[in-house]
Amino acid sequence: MESRKSEILIGTSGWSYDDWVGTFYPKGITSKDFLYYYSNVFYTNEINTTFYNIPSRWVVNNWMKRTPKEFLFTAKVPQVITHKHKLDLERCSADLDYFLGVMDPLIASKKLLAFLIQLPPSFKKDEHFGVLKDFVKNWPDDWKERGYYLAIEFRDLSWMKEDTFEYLRKNELTYCAVIEPLLPPRMDVTNPEFVYIRFHGFGKKVWFNYFFSEEEIKNYSMSIKEVIQKSKRVGIYFNNHFTGYATKNSLMMMKALNSKPRNEPNTIKIFEVKKKSGTLTKGQTSLDKFF
Secondary structure (H helix, E strand, C coil): CCCCCCCEEEEEECCCCHHHECCCECCCCCHHHHHHHHHCCCCEEEECHHHHCCCCHHHHHHHHHCCCCCCEEEEECCHHHHHHCCCCHHHHHHHHHHHHHHCHHHHHCCCEEEEEEECCCCCCHHHHHHHHHHHHHCCCCCHHHHCCEEEEECCCHHHCCHHHHHHHHHCCCEEEEEECCCCCCCCCCCCCCCEEEEECCCCCCCCCCCCCCHHHHHHHHHHHHHHHCCCCCEEEEECCCHHHHHHHHHHHHHHHCCCCCCCCHHHCCHHHHHHHHCCCCCCCCCCHHHC
């Protein structure tokens, strides 16, 4: 396997989607094979399941063990913290402490690139700016010392003010640029060490049910190239997961930015995937000829 040479990291939000079988994952592999296959194509993934439920430490440890040494994850902070308790430390500190403890295998192994703090649309600047500042100030871990970043994703226009971005810059927080209907596609570099960009989509009913065309990818890549000149590392994640759109758009963006996948999907041997992930049934010697 080749080592990552570029600091341009491109991947998807999540990897465990059954409807990717046949569009990205080859037929014949199971959900237990997904992460191994995915991490042999891409160098990074944004874990979105942590937003809905805090996983067990055993699960997180498996993510660490089932991916190559230089593979990097970002992870969404659980919605119980960001949406239910809206960063109120009196109500969410126990959940945050527990979550960070669970995620420690990725942090300790240096496979955790960033935590994404996605704020709800109801989290308004006038009412909640102080809450955000207090939450970040009292983050119960030395994130700079431990080698990961904190990224903030806003979902309300009230935050699109200069004092917001000045605060992020002053505290070395990463502004999460978003390509979506609610906010403008601004790509402010608030932390030159790491830039975070999320492609959600413009689906009519569901944002994520959207395929970015070649022309759109080309246009966005021009803006991203300017960002690359201002930063050491850029993480780009496609969240338009319907029917494998995210994987296709990720590979298209790689091409537009002159980046390459770890391996081309069509070169990965199913037999090797199942052997490494431990799903090869007894007596099988090769599967590839059947697919």
